[in-house]
Amino acid sequence: KRTNNNNKRLPPGPRGFPIFGSLHLLGEFPHRDLHRLAKQYGPIMHIRLGLIPTIVVSSPKAAELFLKTHDLVFASRPPHEAAKHISYNQKSMAFAEYGSYWRDVRKMCTLELLSNVKINSFRAMRKEEVGLFIDSLRKSARDRVAVDLSVKVSSLSADMSCRMVFGKKFADSEFDERGFKAVIQEGMQLSAAPNLGDYIPPIASLDLQGLTKKMKKVGKVFDDFFEKIIDEHAQSKDEDKNKDFVDVMLGFLGSEESEYRIERSNIKAIILDMLSASIDTASTTIDWAISELIKNPNIMKKVQEELENTVGMKRTVEETDLESLDYLNMVVKETLRLHPAGPLLIPHASTEDCTINGFHIPKKAHIIINAWAIGRDPDAWTDAEKFSPERFVGSNIDVRGRDLQLIPFGSGRRGCPGIQLGLTVVRLVLAQLVHCFDWELPNGMSPADLDMTEEFGLTVPRAKHLLAIPTYRLHK
Ligand code: HEM
Numbered sequence: 150k151r152t153n154n155n156n157k158r159l160p161p162g163p164r165g166f167p168i169f170g171s172l173h174l175l176g177e178f179p180h181r182d183l184h185r186l187a188k189q190y191g192p193i194m195h196i197r198l199g200l201i202p203t204i205v206v207s208s209p210k211a212a213e214l215f216l217k218t219h220d221l222v223f224a225s226r227p228p229h230e231a232a233k234h235i236s237y238n239q240k241s242m243a244f245a246e247y248g249s250y251w252r253d254v255r256k257m258c259t260l261e262l263l264s265n266v267k268i269n270s271f272r273a274m275r276k277e278e279v280g281l282f283i284d285s286l287r288k289s290a291r292d293r294v295a296v297d298l299s300v301k302v303s304s305l306s307a308d309m310s311c312r313m314v315f316g317k318k319f320a321d322s323e324f325d326e327r328g329f330k331a332v333i334q335e336g337m338q339l340s341a342a343p344n345l346g347d348y349i350p351p352i353a354s355l356d357l358q359g360l361t362k363k364m365k366k367v368g369k370v371f372d373d374f375f376e377k378i379i380d381e382h383a384q385s386k387d388e389d390k391n392k393d394f395v396d397v398m399l400g401f402l403g404s405e406e407s408e409y410r411i412e413r414s415n416i417k418a419i420i421l422d423m424l425s426a427s428i429d430t431a432s433t434t435i436d437w438a439i440s441e442l443i444k445n446p447n448i449m450k451k452v453q454e455e456l457e458n459t460v461g462m463k464r465t466v467e468e469t470d471l472e473s474l475d476y477l478n479m480v481v482k483e484t485l486r487l488h489p490a491g492p493l494l495i496p497h498a499s500t501e502d503c504t505i506n507g508f509h510i511p512k513k514a515h516i517i518i519n520a521w522a523i524g525r526d527p528d529a530w531t532d533a534e535k536f537s538p539e540r541f542v543g544s545n546i547d548v549r550g551r552d553l554q555l556i557p558f559g560s561g562r563r564g565c566p567g568i569q570l571g572l573t574v575v576r577l578v579l580a581q582l583v584h585c586f587d588w589e590l591p592n593g594m595s596p597a598d599l600d601m602t603e604e605f606g607l608t609v610p611r612a613k614h615l616l617a618i619p620t621y622r623l624h625k
Pocket residue numbers: 242243244255263422423424426427430431434489490491494495496497557558559560562563564565566567568570571572575
């Protein structure tokens with residue numbers, strides 16, 4: 150729609166698709182489908198999903214316009230049925246619309262929960278959990294059995310996140326008969342499912358797909374659990390322990406001096422944020438990184454050599470070693486380039502009408518940033534499809550949002566506030582997996598045959614779990 154005569158029309162994109170045809174875009178691999186369409190229609194593309202004007206951004210230059218030049222206009226989130234029913238009426242940080250509430254919560258999380266000092270205060274806990282994880286892999290190494298690394302890494306990540314957020318980890322049975330991980334995963338799946346109510350808001354209340362009913366049920370399981378946790382924390386008298394996230398937030402509740410205005414329901418929404426944003430993102434990234442290393446034995450060997458030279462073979466990697474592991478850090482960057490855990494980031498929304506590159510973007514449009522396509526843009530990357538950590542030698546391209554050709558954590562106001570924590574966990578676990586063990590695929594499978602198919606959801610993990618046989622290699 151033209152608003153004034155100077156504004157160009159957006160390139161048409163696949164407009165005119167029937168509504169259900171458009172929703173099909175969010176089918177099996179939306180990041181790949183949207184990438185394909187962008188090759189035809191350009192890096193700023195307009196599609197209509199149901200009733201919602203949606204702008205898809207697919208190149209570093211275009212991303213710069215949305216996430217840097219006009220960041221403020223696009224710093225909101227669209228209404229989201231799942232966030233409404235599961236995340237306390239969209240009061241979680243990740244889904245809150247732009248405004249003073251989001252700013253307050255973001256400030257509180259950045260300064261009080263995700264600061265370097267706070268993250269470092271959980272170093273001993275991470276060491277203990279990673280130690281247990283390595284011990285259990287050593288047992289499999291002795292027995293010469295294949296381990297399901299996808300499951301193992303994901304439960305390590307869940308345990309570390311739970312201890313940081315709640316101060317303890319949970320046996321599955323303590324949560325719900327299905328188990329903690331299964332319920333978190335159901336919440337994530339429901340949040341990622343294409344929901345007619347998001348694209349045709351007037352029919353949301355009809356719940357034609359039965360999703361709202363399921364969301365409310367999962368939301369209730371979380372709520373009961375979080376209520377119990379908050380009560381336990383409120384009654385705890387242990388003043389000396391390292392404060393977990395719930396302790397920190399309870400300290401601000403109802404306090405006159407606190408600059409953060411949060412209530413009990415906000416605490417619950419933020420707990421959910423911290424769990425859902427940290428568990429799968431980190432474990433998916435580790436899973437892809439180790440898969441790429443197994444698939445590329447020469448690169449695996451180079452990482453092992455770096456570890457041998459820097460750490461030696463008589464002790465395990467410490468967090469303090471991580472900064473000096475240059476090649477390992479390049480492997481992590483390269484993994485995040487080809488396998489960003491959130492390939493389409495989280496949708497952004499425009500807070501006002503805006504003109505970008507001469508194109509009119511209406512208020513309340515949804516903005517999808519295809520970080521996956523950007524990481525494979527042939528104008529930004531040579532041999533874009535190839536896994537090659539060497540591409541970062543002598544380059545200062547970073548993953549933290551400054552360089553728009555590599556944005557696995559997004560960029561600008563809505564960029565990920567958990568980058569430091571995420572990178573620490575990914576680097577630490579990957580370093581230990583590679584330093585402590587050699588890896589072999591089961592049944593004599595050759596590395597080249599390892600299936601790298603993805604599965605799309607809020608994060609994009611491997612479709613098939615990674616199974617591999619470890620051989621212990623340290624002298625300790
Ligand atoms: C490898 C690990 C991680 C990756 C790849 C990742 C990626 C992302 C991405 C792509 C976004 C959306 C950015 C946007 O919409 O522009 C995001 C947002 C967010 N992340 Fe992370 N993340 C990771 C770890 C973490 C951790 C450990 C935490 C906290 C415990 C965290 C908390 C959040 C939150 C709260 C948001 C929403 C921010 C907002 O809307 O203001 N993330 N992350």
